[in-house]
Amino acid sequence: MSTHSSGETWSVNTPGAVNVSFDGRPLVAVPGQNIGAALVSNGITAWRSTRKNARPRGLFCGIGVCFDCLVTVDGEANQRACLVEVQEGMEIEGSCPDQGGRA
Amino acid sequence: MTPIVSADVAVVGAGPAGLAAAVAAAESGAAVVLVDAGAQPGGQFWRHRPETVVPEQEGKGHHGGRTYLDLRARFDAARGRGRITYLPGLQVWMAQQLHPVQGDDAGFTLRTTPTAAVAALEASVGTQTVVARRLVLCPGGYDRQLPVPGWDLPGVMAAGGIQAFIKANGILPGKRFVIAGTGPFLLPVAANIAEAGGKVLAVLESSSPTAWLPHLRAAAGVPEKALEGAEYAAVFARHRIPYRTRSIVTEVLGTDHVSGVRTARVDADGRVRPGTERAYEDVDVVGFGWGFTPQMELPLSFGVQTRLDADGSLVGVVDERQQSSVPGLFLAGEVTGVGGATLAVLEGLAAGTAAAGGTVLPEKTAARHRRFAEAMHRAHPVPPAWQDWLVPETIVCRCEEVTARQLTDARESLGARDTRTLKSFTRAGMGWCQGRVCGFAAACIGAGSGVAPTAESLSGSAKRPLAAPVGIGELAALETTDN
Numbered sequence: 001m002s003t004h005s006s007g008e009t010w011s012v013n014t015p016g017a018v019n020v021s022f023d024g025r026p027l028v029a030v031p032g033q034n035i036g037a038a039l040v041s042n043g044i045t046a047w048r049s050t051r052k053n054a055r056p057r058g059l060f061c062g063i064g065v066c067f068d069c070l071v072t073v074d075g076e077a078n079q080r081a082c083l084v085e086v087q088e089g090m091e092i093e094g095s096c097p098d099q100g101g102r103a
Numbered sequence: 104m105t106p107i108v109s110a111d112v113a114v115v116g117a118g119p120a121g122l123a124a125a126v127a128a129a130e131s132g133a134a135v136v137l138v139d140a141g142a143q144p145g146g147q148f149w150r151h152r153p154e155t156v157v158p159e160q161e162g163k164g165h166h167g168g169r170t171y172l173d174l175r176a177r178f179d180a181a182r183g184r185g186r187i188t189y190l191p192g193l194q195v196w197m198a199q200q201l202h203p204v205q206g207d208d209a210g211f212t213l214r215t216t217p218t219a220a221v222a223a224l225e226a227s228v229g230t231q232t233v234v235a236r237r238l239v240l241c242p243g244g245y246d247r248q249l250p251v252p253g254w255d256l257p258g259v260m261a262a263g264g265i266q267a268f269i270k271a272n273g274i275l276p277g278k279r280f281v282i283a284g285t286g287p288f289l290l291p292v293a294a295n296i297a298e299a300g301g302k303v304l305a306v307l308e309s310s311s312p313t314a315w316l317p318h319l320r321a322a323a324g325v326p327e328k329a330l331e332g333a334e335y336a337a338v339f340a341r342h343r344i345p346y347r348t349r350s351i352v353t354e355v356l357g358t359d360h361v362s363g364v365r366t367a368r369v370d371a372d373g374r375v376r377p378g379t380e381r382a383y384e385d386v387d388v389v390g391f392g393w394g395f396t397p398q399m400e401l402p403l404s405f406g407v408q409t410r411l412d413a414d415g416s417l418v419g420v421v422d423e424r425q426q427s428s429v430p431g432l433f434l435a436g437e438v439t440g441v442g443g444a445t446l447a448v449l450e451g452l453a454a455g456t457a458a459a460g461g462t463v464l465p466e467k468t469a470a471r472h473r474r475f476a477e478a479m480h481r482a483h484p485v486p487p488a489w490q491d492w493l494v495p496e497t498i499v500c501r502c503e504e505v506t507a508r509q510l511t512d513a514r515e516s517l518g519a520r521d522t523r524t525l526k527s528f529t530r531a532g533m534g535w536c537q538g539r540v541c542g543f544a545a546a547c548i549g550a551g552s553g554v555a556p557t558a559e560s561l562s563g564s565a566k567r568p569l570a571a572p573v574g575i576g577e578l579a580a581l582e583t584t585d586n
Contacts, residue, residue, distance in 0.1 A: 030272075032156030037272035045360060046257040052504040056359050058257040059276065060501070060540075062264025063147055064140065064218065065245045067535035067572075068501060076220050078535075078572075082264075084219045085142070085153060 020090040022047070029086040036062070036069050036081035039092075047071060047081070047094030056096060070095075105214075105232045105580060108188055110136040112458045113213060113235035115195055115401065118146020119167070119444040120436030121241035122174045123451030124458070128239070129181035131459035136233050137187055140194045140218045140571075144175060146243055147263065148444045150270040167444050174448070190231055192218050194571035198238070198401050200429070211238040211431070216573045230577065237431045237458040241451060242398035244437035247416075247543055249284075249393050249489050250507070253355030255498045262292045262392030275301045277388035281364050283307035283352040284392040285483040287328075290335040292390060297342035304383050306339075307350040307366055309373055310483045318478030325475040327445075352389065353380070353492055361389055372553075373486020393485055396543055397437040399565040405429045409558055412440045414480035415543075417561040424463045425454035433458050442476035490552040499548065500541040502534020510548045520549045522556075523563035535572070538564040 018029040022039060029038035036059045039047060046056035048070055060068040062082050069081040072093040081092075112128040114121050117139035125137040139146075143154050149171045151157075181187040193215040201210040213233040246261035253259070260268075260276065262284060268276045279302045282293050286308075293303045315322060322328065339346055349368050353375060356363040363386045368379035394414050403409070408420040408428035418441075419427050419434045427434050435450035449469040457463045493499075495508035513519040513528040522538065522545050525531050531545045532538025538545065542564030546556030 030274075032153035033272050033274075037268060037274060037276075040268075040276050041272075041274055050504055055255060055504075056257050057255070057501075059260055059268070060264065061245060061261045062267045062276075063245060063261075065536060066261075066501065066540050070535070073219075079219050082267075 018086045018088050018090075020086050020088075020092055022092045023094060031086075033086050034082055035071060035073065035079075035084050035086055035090075035092055038086050039081065047096055049096045105230050107232045107234055108136050108190070110134045110188065110233070110235045112136075112237045112239060112455070113138065113211060113233050114239045114241060114455070115139075115198075115213065116146060116241035116243055116436070117141060117144040117189075117191070118241060118243050118436065118447065119148050119170075120243070120447040120451035120454070121146065121239070122149075122171075122178055123448045124239045124241055124433070124435055124455035125187055126174055126177045126181060127452045127455030127461075128459040129186040129455075130177065131456050131461040133186075133237075133459035135181070135187045136190060136235060138190045138193050138195060138213060138215060138233060140192070142192050142218075144178060144189075144191075145171065147245075147267060148447075150267055152271065152273055167448075170445075170448055190215070190233070193231065194218050195401060196569050196571040196573040196577070198240075198404055198570070200405060200432075201234070210234060210236050213238075214577070216571055216577055220574075237433065239425075239433040239435060239451075239454045239458050240401050240438060241434075241436045241447075241454075242401055242438060244395040244397040244441060245539065246392045247394045247396045247485075248391060248540055249485065249492075250497050250499045250541070250544055251352055251354060251492050252494050252497045253357065253361075254391065255501055256355055256357045256361050257359070258357065258361030258387055259355055259389045259391065262289060262390040263395075265388065265390045266292045266295055269295050269299050275299050278302060279304055279386050280388045280390060281305050281307065281352065281383055281386050282390045282392075283309075283350075283364075283366075284394075285309045285485070286392065286394050287332070287479060287483070288392055288395075290332070290339075292392070293344055294335050294338040297338060297344060303342065303344045304386060305345045305347055305350075305366070307352060308346065308348045308483075309351050309369060309486050311348045311371070314482040315478070318482055321474040321478035324471040328475060351375075351486075351492065352391070355389055356382070361386055364389055369486065369488075373488040374491060394480070394483065395437060395441045396539070397441060398539075399438060399562075400567040400570045402427065402432075402434055402438055403562060403566050404570065405432055407432065407434070409562060411555075411558050411561075412480070413477045414441055415485060415555055416441060417558055417565060423453075423465060424457035425450055426457060431458075440473070440476065441480070442472055446472040446476065485547075487553045487555075490548060499544055500529075500531035500534065500538075502536050502540075503530040503532075505529045505531040505541075507548065510545060514549055514551070520551075521560040521563050522546050522549060523560075525549050526564075532564055537567045
């Protein structure tokens with residue numbers, strides 16, 4: 001299945017699920033999704049806070065250019081969530097002191 | 104020690120230009136290495152769902168999808184014959200010329216690092232060093248951004264980032280969208296969102312359709328663009344997407360996430376017309392795109408001759424064979440001028456053929472597409488008065504959180520009029536993205552309101568000693584191998 005129809009998403013047609021964790025919390029992702037998409041589709045739209053003003057950040061450029069979406073993946077810091085595909089058992093960590101979805 | 108892969112022709116980038124270049128070089132008899140940051144071929148334009156999960160891709164939903172499938176088949180065949188060595192998941196962090204003074208015999212070295220340092224990334228083949236006699240750089244581009252108040256809130260994305268999200272994941276990054284900026288690219292982004300089930304509250308285009316009037320001859324030269332436009336118009340009508348011209352987002356609203364936008368009508372220079380302000384509420388994603396910025400750090404690292412293109416972007420100068428001012432170094436795609444995928448493919452084919460020593464015939468189609476691209480750039484300029492939209496507290500450099508006030512202060516009090524001086528005084532462009540996102544805006548602010556940035560200032564922001572972040576271990580290894 002490579003096309004989508006109105007009102008549907010591809011994800012519902014993709015069999016299986018990938019179990020990952022975000023800051024210790026279990027999340028279900030779709031095979032082939034990148035980490036950014038897995039977080040956003042679980043309602044998490046910010047996962048990093050800026051160094052100076054502690055402002056929330058998530059996806060911005062979506063293609064690996066801006067580095068706004070950095071996460072720690074299985075202990076590897078500074079990985080771009082928009083580029084790394086989810087894998088079963090992946091442990092994802094953000095760096096937002098006040099974790100969670102949007103306000 | 105890092106493994107070394109040798110070839111006649113190395114190609115960087117597997118988007119429309121790079122894929123075409125690799126295929127053309129291989130079909131001309133060269134041994135080719137294709138290095139790409141992505142996990143699978145296609146680049147941004149032909150980005151698609153992971154083939155590991157969705158093996159049968161139809162190329163549907165992509166303009167030029169048939170071109171992709173054709174190139175992809177030829178690419179796969181050339182790989183099968185051992186003519187193309189494909190290295191996905193690798194970024195080039197340094198490119199060097201081996202014998203800079205020996206003209207035609209010059210060779211090139213590419214040092215690479217994995218795009219993601221995650222062991223589980225199946226596509227990654229491990230760090231490689233590529234050595235080749237000829238080099239074709241097709242690094243593409245990314246959405247150009249102009250900061251406005253609130254653009255650093257989560258939920259604000261690059262317009263192309265929204266499209267990439269949909270293409271790669273098959274889902275939407277939100278529910279209710281406002282798309283703003285300038286250029287025809289906003290149309291497919293909005294259409295993709297609507298077709299995937301999202302609500303597009305408005306597309307705000309800062310220019311006006313009348314801006315096309317002086318360029319109709321150039322537009323008529325590429326009739327397929329009109330067809331494409333008609334398809335989008337049909338999607339807009341079907342989904343009732345309002346397309347508001349001479350309109351901009353003046354502010355993104357929200358505390359920790361986008362909640363809405365304020366908009367206004369503008370005059371031809373981009374000045375807000377008082378009394379035209381309105382607000383959109385209950386918005387969760389805002390997409391901005393102000394044309395594209397070509398990814399210039401690799402061409403600049405060789406000192407190629409550059410020029411300012413009609414859209415104000417810094418691009419590489421090439422001859423009719425796509426060869427840059429550096430012998431043996433070819434450029435194709437957006438780094439020679441933003442012109443879209445069809446042109447990028449034609450340039451890639453020419454560059455790949457020439458790099459392999461083949462004969463390149465003059466291309467009338469490419470010339471038509473270049474004229475169209477120039478007309479498009481002139482009809483969709485960055486509004487000269489855009490800096491008026493900033494408030495002093497607006498973040499311009501997202502990485503280092505440098506405000507508009509800090510930059511204008513550095514310009515006014517310290518005489519910082521170019522990106523390099525602004526960077527040393529304010530840290531704008533010194534963070535993770537190395538000025539990729541704020542470089543154009545910082546160059547504009549240094550130049551002053553209404554003044555276009557110079558090639559020198561844009562080049563100051565796009566010159567990056569390391570083209571990608573790299574670990575200290577890789578730097579250390581470089582010392583050892585070169586000693």
